[in-house]
Amino acid sequence: MIRVLLADDEVMIRAGIRSILTTDPAIDVVAEAGDGREAVELTRAHRPDVVLMDVRMPGLDGLTAAAQVRDLAAVIILTTFDEDDYVTAALDAGAAGFLLKASDPRELLLGVHAVAGGGAYLSPRIAKKVIARWDGGGFANGSAARARIAGLTERERAVLAGVGRGLSNQDIGAELFVAESTVKAHVSGILRRLGLNNRVQAAILAHEAGLTGR
Template sequence: MIEPPSEPESNGVGQTAARPMRILLADDDQLVRAGIAGILSTVPEFEIAAEARDGTEALELTRRHGIDVALLDIQMPRLNGIRTLEQLRRERPDLPVAMLTTFSDEAYVSEAIGLGALGFFLKSDDPRHLIAGVRALAGGGAAFSPRVGRWLVRQEKSAQLGRSTKAQSAVGSLTPRQRDLLAGIGRGQSNAQIARALHLSEGTVKQYLSPLFAALGTENRVQAAIIAYQAGLTDSSDVP
């Protein structure tokens, strides 16, 4: 479900190859923070610019450090990840935000999707999936690890988000170009990656997104990616 950029490019929020990607990591468990920070710190283009113990700290540090990507634990004291995401969407609507989750957080999944979370990662994820997912987010894509992807599909169905049946039937009426675009979203590709694959300009890809989302009855890339997964538009090799 995730695919790292094939070459250096802008991350869609102003960060380029000229400086490391500044990451905020928010989790109230110090051991979890240390583990994830250790994984991401092995990548030269990543910089753990700030670590927060709760949502209130996460908001303050995001404002202070010019964060490029935020990783938020769903359940934190004072201000949980959902409410933090909600505030970030108001303050930094273009900031890519992913949720750090466990399988016990299912009640929060549909709300996080609706609020615009672009990634979902298990705290026990394979380091390769976490690294590739953060790269995909920074490149303007949506990303979740394979186990989370399968879980999200199940949760999306059980949560009755009110759009799944309509969206699934809509996939059959998409144009070939729209299906190719949806497949790219399902693989976690950024607009720039999709543009290269389809031999289009990035501006044209952006213009195609709104009509595609409208046809599917979705509001964001994660919802579209889930539909791509359900419809079998992502190759099995995309989900190790």
């Protein structure tokens, strides 16, 4: 069961999102928050697997709240806005996903499952724009990206390639014949060594370095 916390200051929006989530028997909405500060408190109290976080909320905005809970749960930013600044700020805050409220409801369910499994998810509407425009903290081209990953081991490169293809830790483990916990440890080590905040940044780097076969 995937435990989800829903944070949005508009009651009707929360009700609509909850109604979509409850169509999936594998998802359980364990709590709802009406502002960022409450979202942080409820995340610490309920320890959900995924937090769906709006950007604009009173008291504490969603991006600040995401940065405070990213070590406790996978965060998906769910917003009306798809401007580059919002996307970049969400990734810098450690969000594992970015979805638009206008997206197909199926995207919401796919995103929740993806990040709960240790993966990352960007709305297809903005994924190409993110890869094309966001420099990921200094790797804006293939040669720079390849130089950045030069110190990784062969196994770490294989794990990073899986991240770049959007695979979950479980899927990567199955491909490499290693335990999911081993993959998780590799991913954490890769993020730390390369100075990345989250799997989305790692996925972009993998694309730029040519690890995904594009």
